[in-house]
Amino acid sequence: MPMKQELRPASATARAPASIGNVGVGFDVLGLAFGAAHDRVTAVREARPGVRLGEVTGLVSALPAEVDRNTALAAAQALLDAAGAEFGVRLDIDKGVPLAAGMGGSAASAVAAAAAVNALLPEPLPTEALLPFAIEGERVSSDPPPWDNVIAALFGGLVLCAREQAPVLIRRLPVPAGLVALLLHPEVQVExxxxxxxxxxxxxxxxxxxxxxxxxxxxxxxxxxxxxxxxxxxxxxxxxxxxxxxxx
The missing domain is CATH 3.30.70.890 (GHMP kinase, C-terminal domain)
Structure with missing residues (x-):
């Protein structure tokens, strides 16, 4: 009797939250995720190798279609390359986190894309293993890429990056009871x-x-x-x- 092969889904959707980097005085060290806004990315399996941009909805009507100019596409491509995937993906992106607003919009797209593509792999990686691919996506926005928004969007909560070099050392911190964060969003765009x-x-x-x-x-x-x-x-x-x- 032939062995049954596990079938992976034809598509998968993941979402990642907005975040604040540089929390307190933790420049590039502390990130805080919050649930007020999310990016949602759907990865659709395609026979043709590579990554391409599909439908863009939400707060924006268009995003760059080039892999080296789009954090979601870059994260997805990095993961597919590392996994040696024999398929490609189309990414449909629903932007709920504004860009150039200090709310981790690029990181949210990168993390959501990595998570969605990961679900299509024959052997999906654990969450922590997605970090380097999300970081590669964030490299599109700034090189070297800042980690604070990425770790917050990936792990949630208040997150400390104690070491970026391998072995990476990341730790979630408790948020003290009674502590409330207010998000003020002026109508200013800063990349x-x-x-x-x-x-x-x-x-x-x-x-x-x-x-x-x-x-x-x-x-x-x-x-x-x-x-x-x-x-x-x-x-x-x-x-x-x-x-x-x-x-x-």
Whole structure:
């Protein structure tokens, strides 16, 4: 009797949440996901190899169709290449997270695309194994790619990236009871790459020390549920002063 082969679905849909990077003073270190908005990506199996853009709906009516200009397509292509897939995919993208709004719109698309394509593979990967492919997608928005929005969109909650080099070290942090985050979204568009280009490559030693002190206070406060420490770690001395003029 021939062995039965497990059939994978012809299509799969995944969604990923909006997120805030640089939480507190955790520039490129801390990300926070929130459920107010999501990107939804449907991956449809195709016989032709490669990745192509399908229907675009939601907050935008068009997105770049080139793999190297679209975070979702780039993440999907990276995963298919690594898996040695013998099929291609069409990605239908429903954008619920605005772009260039500081809400992790590019990361949400990359994570949702990686998750949807993963469901089509003969042997789907565990969630944590999707990180490098989502990061490759995020590289489209900025190179080197920031991790904070990606880890938040992939793992959910408040997430700390302690080490980017292999072996990667990522940890979800508890959010202290009674702590509420308010999201203010001014009608201003700022692309990730442009915002990062404003930052100085060097900082004074004293600023680095004070920034480290505040980051340690914020992380310790979250871990211990001690709001006074969280509050002590909210003043950004490193990044916000350099980019304050971008917001009204």
């Amino acid at each position: 990730t790459r442009a915002a990062r280009n404003l930052l100085s490559a060097e900082v004074p030693m004293r600023t680095a020390v004070e920034h480290s002190r505040k980051l340690a206070a914020f992380v310790a406060g979250c871990a211990a549920g001690y709001l006074a420490l969280v509050r002590a770690g909210l003043e950004d001395l490193l990044v916000e002063p350099q980019r304050a003029h971008l917001l009204p």
